[in-house]
Amino acid sequence: MRFAHLSDIHLGFQKQEALQKIEQEVFEKTLDECILRKVDFILIPGDLFHSNIPEMRVQKFAFAKFRQVHDAEIPVYVVYGSHDSSPVANSVIDLLAETGYITKVTRVKESENGKIVLDFIQDKTGVKIAGFSGLKAGKDREYYEKLDRDSLVSEPGFKIFLFHGGISEVKTEQSQKGEYMPLSFLPKGFSYYAGGHMHRFLHNEYEDYLHVVYPGTLFSGYHSDLEENANGQRRGFVLVEFDDKVTSVDFIEIKKADYEIIEIDAENRKADSVNIDLADKVKKIDAAGKIIIIKVEGELTYGKTADVDLSAIREYLSQSGALAVNINKNKLTSREYKITEAKGKNKDEIETNVFKENIGELQSEQKELVGDPGVLLAKKLLKELGQPILENEKKMEYLQRMKQGAFGILELKIDDS
Numbered sequence: 218m219r220f221a222h223l224s225d226i227h228l229g230f231q232k233q234e235a236l237q238k239i240e241q242e243v244f245e246k247t248l249d250e251c252i253l254r255k256v257d258f259i260l261i262p263g264d265l266f267h268s269n270i271p272e273m274r275v276q277k278f279a280f281a282k283f284r285q286v287h288d289a290e291i292p293v294y295v296v297y298g299s300h301d302s303s304p305v306a307n308s309v310i311d312l313l314a315e316t317g318y319i320t321k322v323t324r325v326k327e328s329e330n331g332k333i334v335l336d337f338i339q340d341k342t343g344v345k346i347a348g349f350s351g352l353k354a355g356k357d358r359e360y361y362e363k364l365d366r367d368s369l370v371s372e373p374g375f376k377i378f379l380f381h382g383g384i385s386e387v388k389t390e391q392s393q394k395g396e397y398m399p400l401s402f403l404p405k406g407f408s409y410y411a412g413g414h415m416h417r418f419l420h421n422e423y424e425d426y427l428h429v430v431y432p433g434t435l436f437s438g439y440h441s442d443l444e445e446n447a448n449g450q451r452r453g454f455v456l457v458e459f460d461d462k463v464t465s466v467d468f469i470e471i472k473k474a475d476y477e478i479i480e481i482d483a484e485n486r487k488a489d490s491v492n493i494d495l496a497d498k499v500k501k502i503d504a505a506g507k508i509i510i511i512k513v514e515g516e517l518t519y520g521k522t523a524d525v526d527l528s529a530i531r532e533y534l535s536q537s538g539a540l541a542v543n544i545n546k547n548k549l550t551s552r553e554y555k556i557t558e559a560k561g562k563n564k565d566e567i568e569t570n571v572f573k574e575n576i577g578e579l580q581s582e583q584k585e586l587v588g589d590p591g592v593l594l595a596k597k598l599l600k601e602l603g604q605p606i607l608e609n610e611k612k613m614e615y616l617q618r619m620k621q622g623a624f625g626i627l628e629l630k631i632d633d634s
């Protein structure tokens with residue numbers, strides 16, 4: 218018998234059309250592989266979708282695919298991840314569960330002494346499955362602390378535990394940031410621990426926890442995943458063969474795109490020299506049909522970060538037939554103009570000091586933009602733009618309101634044509 222384990226697909230994450238296409242294709246190809254290999258069931262421990270309500274385009278292709286899996290009589294067992302759950306609203310996961318295409322694993326009974334008792338689901342193969350969803354920010358720990366592990370440990374048979382979250386013991390230096398929980402939070406003695414959340418494939422074995430496995434993302438759920446793809450990180454799902462215990466755990470690679478990555482170290486350089494270097498490196502690669510990742514980091518000695526001009530590079534690359542261009546200059550700073558940290562007793566004072574220090578580094582002939590008037594103006598703008606969207610307000614209306622407010626403060630007329 219065999220089962221497939223996939224996670225962190227983050228359907229709906231991609232914004233560029235070419236990348237959306239790949240996101241869809243790797244998902245479909247993976248489930249096609251599951252059908253082709255006649256797996257007995259599929260496990261998805263979270264972040265199947267990037268948000269609890271992804272756009273209709275995404276829901277449509279996901280439903281179509283899960284219908285095929287359902288028609289092939291392959292059950293799909295799911296727990297929520299941190300991305301596709303919502304503490305207050307329904308999730309597309311719930312719709313898929315209502316149609317019967319997937320089964321939500323977490324069956325919680327709260328016992329009298331405040332312990333959380335989990336029930337098992339039994340698959341037609343006889344395998345017993347229990348699991349815990351990933352929740353947002355800090356809630357996980359609270360629930361795991363209340364988890365009644367004894368009842369889970371004492372259950373006989375081939376058992377699988379589904380979970381979504383990082384484990385301190387499997388964490389490496391390259392692991393993503395965030396919260397990690399101790400391995401001991403998981404119930405001991407299961408045959409397989411199907412993890413989600415870690416975006417790279419990991420298969421670890423411990424004394425009381427055989428086979429703690431994370432398949433990693435299928436394509437990408439963070440921008441850094443694309444960077445890792447470009448640097449050769451394999452992506453795919455996990456195929457597990459078993460009888461009364463696990464007999465093999467194989468990583469099945471699902472390859473979809475070709476990449477080129479250009480990394481520029483801008484440390485101690487001038488913006489102009491970085492631009493020349495970039496143009497040079499971009500001309501040397503064959504961009505056709507590939508995803509191009511550009512990463513510029515370091516501290517410039519001269520020129521603003523905006524002087525590192527990537528729009529021309531983007532234009533050149535798309536004309537050379539690049540499939541998509543992903544640019545990251547989050548870690549690019551400039552000595553000439555750098556946001557300095559400012560202290561203060563309260564929010565208002567900190568804001569004033571941040572603006573004072575940073576505006577102090579600027580020169581402008583427009584007197585209202587510098588000095589004390591500049592600080593006042595910046596604070597007014599910040600207050601205006603800090604307003605949240607109103608309940609029942611449409612996004613377009615909100616954007617319009619923000620624009621009017623901000624332009625009003627700047628005493629600029631807006632062209633609404």
Ligand SMILES: [Mn+2]
Binds near residue numbers: 225300438
């Ligand atoms: Mn994820």
